[in-house]
Amino acid sequence: MAVEELCALEKCLGLKAGKYSSRAQGDRKIPVLQTNKGPSLVGLATIASHLVTEAKKEELLGASIEEKAIVQQWLEYRITRIDQVSSKEDVRNVLKDLNVYLEDKVYMAGKKITLADIIIYYGLHPIMADLTVQEKETCINVSRWFSHIQHYPGVRQHLPSLVFIKNRIYSNIH
Amino acid sequence: MTKEENKGAAEDQAQSKKALKKQQKEAEKAAKKAEKQAKLASEQQADEGEDFAKDRYGVPPMIQSQDKPERTLVRVKDLTAQKADETVWVRARIHTSRAKGKQCFLVLRQQQFNVQALVAVGDRASKQMVKFAANITKESIVDVEGVVRKVDQKIESCTQQDVELHIERIYVISAAEPRLPLQLEDAVRPEGEGEEEGRATVNQDTRLDNRVIDLRTATSQAVFGLQSGVCQLFRETLSKKGFVEIQTPKIISAASEGGANVFTVSYFKTSAYLAQSPQLYKQMCICADFEKVFCIGPVFRAEDSNTHRHLTEFVGLDIEMAFNYHYHEVVDEIADTLVQIFKGLQERFQTEIQTVCRQFPCEPFKFLEPTLRLEYREGVAMLREAGVEMGDEEDLSTPNEKLLGRLVKQKYDTDFYILDKYPLAVRPFYTMPDPQDPKYSNSYDMFMRGEEILSGAQRVHDAQLLTERAMHHGIDLEKIKAYIDSFRYGAPPHAGGGIGLERVTMLYLGLHNVRQTSMFPRDPKRLTP
Numbered sequence: 001m002a003v004e005e006l007c008a009l010e011k012c013l014g015l016k017a018g019k020y021s022s023r024a025q026g027d028r029k030i031p032v033l034q035t036n037k038g039p040s041l042v043g044l045a046t047i048a049s050h051l052v053t054e055a056k057k058e059e060l061l062g063a064s065i066e067e068k069a070i071v072q073q074w075l076e077y078r079i080t081r082i083d084q085v086s087s088k089e090d091v092r093n094v095l096k097d098l099n100v101y102l103e104d105k106v107y108m109a110g111k112k113i114t115l116a117d118i119i120i121y122y123g124l125h126p127i128m129a130d131l132t133v134q135e136k137e138t139c140i141n142v143s144r145w146f147s148h149i150q151h152y153p154g155v156r157q158h159l160p161s162l163v164f165i166k167n168r169i170y171s172n173i174h
Numbered sequence: 175m176t177k178e179e180n181k182g183a184a185e186d187q188a189q190s191k192k193a194l195k196k197q198q199k200e201a202e203k204a205a206k207k208a209e210k211q212a213k214l215a216s217e218q219q220a221d222e223g224e225d226f227a228k229d230r231y232g233v234p235p236m237i238q239s240q241d242k243p244e245r246t247l248v249r250v251k252d253l254t255a256q257k258a259d260e261t262v263w264v265r266a267r268i269h270t271s272r273a274k275g276k277q278c279f280l281v282l283r284q285q286q287f288n289v290q291a292l293v294a295v296g297d298r299a300s301k302q303m304v305k306f307a308a309n310i311t312k313e314s315i316v317d318v319e320g321v322v323r324k325v326d327q328k329i330e331s332c333t334q335q336d337v338e339l340h341i342e343r344i345y346v347i348s349a350a351e352p353r354l355p356l357q358l359e360d361a362v363r364p365e366g367e368g369e370e371e372g373r374a375t376v377n378q379d380t381r382l383d384n385r386v387i388d389l390r391t392a393t394s395q396a397v398f399g400l401q402s403g404v405c406q407l408f409r410e411t412l413s414k415k416g417f418v419e420i421q422t423p424k425i426i427s428a429a430s431e432g433g434a435n436v437f438t439v440s441y442f443k444t445s446a447y448l449a450q451s452p453q454l455y456k457q458m459c460i461c462a463d464f465e466k467v468f469c470i471g472p473v474f475r476a477e478d479s480n481t482h483r484h485l486t487e488f489v490g491l492d493i494e495m496a497f498n499y500h501y502h503e504v505v506d507e508i509a510d511t512l513v514q515i516f517k518g519l520q521e522r523f524q525t526e527i528q529t530v531c532r533q534f535p536c537e538p539f540k541f542l543e544p545t546l547r548l549e550y551r552e553g554v555a556m557l558r559e560a561g562v563e564m565g566d567e568e569d570l571s572t573p574n575e576k577l578l579g580r581l582v583k584q585k586y587d588t589d590f591y592i593l594d595k596y597p598l599a600v601r602p603f604y605t606m607p608d609p610q611d612p613k614y615s616n617s618y619d620m621f622m623r624g625e626e627i628l629s630g631a632q633r634v635h636d637a638q639l640l641t642e643r644a645m646h647h648g649i650d651l652e653k654i655k656a657y658i659d660s661f662r663y664g665a666p667p668h669a670g671g672g673i674g675l676e677r678v679t680m681l682y683l684g685l686h687n688v689r690q691t692s693m694f695p696r697d698p699k700r701l702t703p
Contacts, residue, residue, distance in 0.1 A: 133561070134577075134580075163559070163560060163561030165561075165581075167584055169583065170580060
């Protein structure tokens, strides 16, 4: 899963395909990247950041120190929260968090797309695909952001495009 | 006088002296006692003496129709400012009572109407009378006589806001037991509100177990008032359109739709079934040249579904009609009937609608004239556009049905629409196939607020085609022989449909459970009351 999405990220960044394997850590699988120079890289966030540097697209890691910190924070959120959801309740909480955060934002960090947007988008895709129209409307800010990111050139790759209705159809339900 | 006698007399005297003393003592004692008693009595009298009003209250003997007094009872809803300063008799229930020193405030309720009443110590009422009034149990039925008085400040908690009743007499006609299984105030509290304020709400089962009390609430009164209106308007509209009301048997020998889900009842030495729809009989009436028929009656479904909208017994409003060339003649007629019902409800039952809305807030019901008719494939296209994946000939699932309802509402601003041309595969065998595309059929469902309320179709009126269709569905021809035979002697082309009364009421009012609109609901888990 994580490997698949790193491949997508590589394509998105215009890189050649790297050699991936995965390693079990507890009951989770951690991606591992075999590089030409030095030891192999472990973990989604580490590899993703490495790929960005490799592609010379450092702006995706954040324009300022603050933005860089925010990007790292969301990469962590992706791994510690989004990848950990195990119940409907967890899903609800994650969506609630994000919905509140995205209320006044176009991107996760700063005014341009960053690695945080791409990685959270990949992580959220299976969750969003499962939502009903009404649930999508409840987390309207997440839906807006998600729809925007999936249409961002190059990001979506192999993932199916999800449908979001432009008009609110449940707005008058109490 | 002899000596003897003298002696005797002397003895007598001595004795009598003693006796006298004794008597005196006793008399004194008695006097004291009497004095005490008199004092007590006078005290008591002083107490009772104040009760000049003892004829003005009490519990009269049970009404066994012994008298027929010329007394006019005024309806609570008629207690308005126009009646100010009149003395009236009212029969009502004690809705609430609150005693405060020398007065007792009562709220008297009659159906969904209530009025504030007051018993206060004064020249008409005594202390004892106030005490008596305060001790009458809630929900007891009383007769009261009182003067209608205008109030300066509107009484927000009552339906009769401009007046109150100053009680001069109060008699208990039928007392309620002091412990009620549920409190009426709790039963009408808007959803959610109770939880916030830590107040009790009444759950569905408690309501249904004590339905007699639950039905007394203003909300229940309004719901069933409106439901009666649906039936009345259905009859009125169809009679005007020239339909004949028919009665069909409910005990039948074979399952009418040739399928499962029927209740079996023992019938002397054999068994019979409870009709799951009057379908066959409606169609037979058409074959018998009644042309346009309708019927209102119970229908039984032995489906073990415990959902918010399934009952095992409900009231079906059924229509069947012969048409000339196209089944849309029938669809238009049915849709117009429903529109007339919606309009009639809006005009005649505004109070009821608002009463229910207070407890269960919802948007007013919207519909178009003429009614919106969409084809099934258009509906599927709308769903796909919204990201739903489904096949062309797949039936609508409940969530998809609801979603389509929202999409239609958003696009066309109507809560009522018709979905026409269902895939043939998802309809019963007697449904007429579409002449152009054999995948589809001349059948339709009607929806209110995204939920199905009517299902209907043009029926196959040709015995041979009917046999083919039944065989295609793998139905035992022997079991439906009588049904097929009714079409052998010439049958007009016809179509029809059946509406669920409880569902229409529920969806019109925007309620969320069909048990709220069934007076004594029957579901897989409930047979009583």
